[in-house]
Amino acid sequence: MSEGGQSLRERRRVETQRMIQAHAMRLFAEHGYDATTVNQIAHAAGVSSMTVYRHFPTKEDLVLHDGYDPLIASRVAARPAGEPLVRRIGRTLVETTRDVLGPAAGDRPSPERELLLARLRLMIDTPALRARHLDSQYATQRAIVGALLGEAPDPEAEFRVWVAAGACLAAMHVALTRWAREDGRADLPGLIAAALGAAFGEEFGRDSGGELGEGAGGDAAGGSGRDAGEAAG
Amino acid sequence: MSEGGQSLRERRRVETQRMIQAHAMRLFAEHGYDATTVNQIAHAAGVSSMTVYRHFPTKEDLVLHDGYDPLIASRVAARPAGEPLVRRIGRTLVETTRDVLGPAAGDRPSPERELLLARLRLMIDTPALRARHLDSQYATQRAIVGALLGEAPDPEAEFRVWVAAGACLAAMHVALTRWAREDGRADLPGLIAAALGAAFGEEFGRDSGGELGEGAGGDAAGGSGRDAGEAAG
DNA sequence: CTCAAACTGTTAGTGACTAACAGGACGATA
DNA sequence: TATCGTCCTGTTAGTCACTAACAGTTTGAG
Numbered sequence: 352m353s354e355g356g357q358s359l360r361e362r363r364r365v366e367t368q369r370m371i372q373a374h375a376m377r378l379f380a381e382h383g384y385d386a387t388t389v390n391q392i393a394h395a396a397g398v399s400s401m402t403v404y405r406h407f408p409t410k411e412d413l414v415l416h417d418g419y420d421p422l423i424a425s426r427v428a429a430r431p432a433g434e435p436l437v438r439r440i441g442r443t444l445v446e447t448t449r450d451v452l453g454p455a456a457g458d459r460p461s462p463e464r465e466l467l468l469a470r471l472r473l474m475i476d477t478p479a480l481r482a483r484h485l486d487s488q489y490a491t492q493r494a495i496v497g498a499l500l501g502e503a504p505d506p507e508a509e510f511r512v513w514v515a516a517g518a519c520l521a522a523m524h525v526a527l528t529r530w531a532r533e534d535g536r537a538d539l540p541g542l543i544a545a546a547l548g549a550a551f552g553e554e555f556g557r558d559s560g561g562e563l564g565e566g567a568g569g570d571a572a573g574g575s576g577r578d579a580g581e582a583a584g
Numbered sequence: 585m586s587e588g589g590q591s592l593r594e595r596r597r598v599e600t601q602r603m604i605q606a607h608a609m610r611l612f613a614e615h616g617y618d619a620t621t622v623n624q625i626a627h628a629a630g631v632s633s634m635t636v637y638r639h640f641p642t643k644e645d646l647v648l649h650d651g652y653d654p655l656i657a658s659r660v661a662a663r664p665a666g667e668p669l670v671r672r673i674g675r676t677l678v679e680t681t682r683d684v685l686g687p688a689a690g691d692r693p694s695p696e697r698e699l700l701l702a703r704l705r706l707m708i709d710t711p712a713l714r715a716r717h718l719d720s721q722y723a724t725q726r727a728i729v730g731a732l733l734g735e736a737p738d739p740e741a742e743f744r745v746w747v748a749a750g751a752c753l754a755a756m757h758v759a760l761t762r763w764a765r766e767d768g769r770a771d772l773p774g775l776i777a778a779a780l781g782a783a784f785g786e787e788f789g790r791d792s793g794g795e796l797g798e799g800a801g802g803d804a805a806g807g808s809g810r811d812a813g814e815a816a817g
Numbered sequence: 818c819t820c821a822a823a824c825t826g827t828t829a830g831t832g833a834c835t836a837a838c839a840g841g842a843c844g845a846t847a
Numbered sequence: 848t849a850t851c852g853t854c855c856t857g858t859t860a861g862t863c864a865c866t867a868a869c870a871g872t873t874t875g876a877g
Binding site: 437478481482483485486488489510511513514515517518520521522524525528529545546549550551 | 670711714715716718719721722743744746747748750751753754755757758761762778779782783784
């Protein structure tokens with residue numbers, strides 16, 4: 352999808368980016384992020400290190416580069432405006448994740464799923480990447496706020512949108528972390544819905560009638576996560 | 585407080601740390617974070633750059649160094665165990681902030697307040713610091729989870745604690761950002777309570793009887809935010 | 818007083834990242 | 848087809864955060 356149309360230069364540029372990133376991810380998986388130098392990546396990709404830096408401004412961007420923000424922003428803006436903020440943002444996250452990972456929640460490895468898993472694994476246990484990942488999550492938060500605040504300069508409303516977006520993304524981050532720690536065995540959209548449910552005591556699983564029940568996700572997150580939780584400690 | 589008691593070496597060590605950090609913050613405020621080198625900081629403090637690195641493992645730690653995590657952890661563990669998770673964590677954040685900044689919420693500048701303001705200002709608009717700050721917030725989240733999960737290895741309960749802590753800290757982060765953008769004019773604990781209220785639809789302002797009503801929280805979020813309109817575009 | 822541990826400075830080195838210059842490939846135009 | 852401006856790439860030299868290893872000094876306990 353959306354592969355052609357651009358000029359030859361454009362296609363070559365995208366191709367080079369993908370090649371460099373693929374070599375980088377392979378080397379990171381083999382030797383670890385810190386132990387891999389940009390020079391090694393450049394040499395493996397058959398280019399100079401300057402070329403790497405011209406395509407990816409920092410070494411961290413070789414892992415963090417994904418274009419989900421505009422997708423999430425457009426989708427959250429498309430949801431009914433009358434919906435409560437948290438539900439509007441939360442369901443957008445659940446459904447966008449479901450569509451990105453593919454319609455089926457089965458165990459067959461889709462390339463998108465494997466790439467996301469590999470990136471999450473690196474981002475979780477490499478401190479520099481974890482920090483940058485959280486910052487990119489902050490960029491997502493900014494994108495959501497921008498999409499929901501197109502023409503409403505009310506500072507109090509803006510405050511509420513910032514809070515809702517931040518809380519929803521924080522919940523999703525917990526789900527992402529757990530999903531990666533389980534090597535992607537659970538159903539990620541279900542996990543995100545369970546996390547949002549645990550935070551806000553609502554139902555984020557299905558838009559209307561929940562015919563799927565709990566399926567794969569409920570197993571990992573523990574049921575439908577309806578109870579907002581008396582403390583366990 | 586808690587200045588004495590340790591050995592002479594310990595006191596000198598703390599003293600050196602404070603001196604280096606003070607010079608660093610001053611230079612950062614004067615010339616900006618990126619434009620200030622560690623060598624300049626070391627020279628201003630009258631030490632070598634290696635000494636700086638031995639006290640602060642990275643340049644970013646010169647700004648991010650604060651010891652609030654164990655305080656928050658002990659306080660959240662001290663709250664009644666029967667309380668719902670979000671309320672337990674949220675109120676801990678509000679009250680700890682109030683106690684750290686001083687009992688009164690007035691406009692008189694306490695040194696703790698000014699230092700927090702200066703640090704937040706740097707952390708908000710310096711990308712590297714912002715990322716590291718979000719990672720330190722993640723460390724706070726881990727501390728809260730650890731405090732609330734002392735001896736309960738239930739993975740489902742752990743998941744809920746992670747989500748609750750993450751969502752509460754995300755709400756607090758919005759409050760911190762807005763507070764710093766307003767140059768600390770608003771009441772920070774009230775702002776945090778308002779953010780938590782906006783996220784979870786509860787009351788986080790006062791512990792028991794809410795005689796203050798919405799005064800501090802609601803007003804701070806809406807009314808005093810005069811110049812926050814730029815982000816909407 | 819003696820000695821181990823801690824603190825500091827110096828030196829040399831790695832690696833991410835930038836600036837500046839030069840050569841080659843692309844794409845539109847005469 | 849030939850020309851020319853633009854984009855892409857490689858090379859070089861340099862800055863800066865950060866580390867490792869060695870040496871000298873100070874501190875505190877026996």
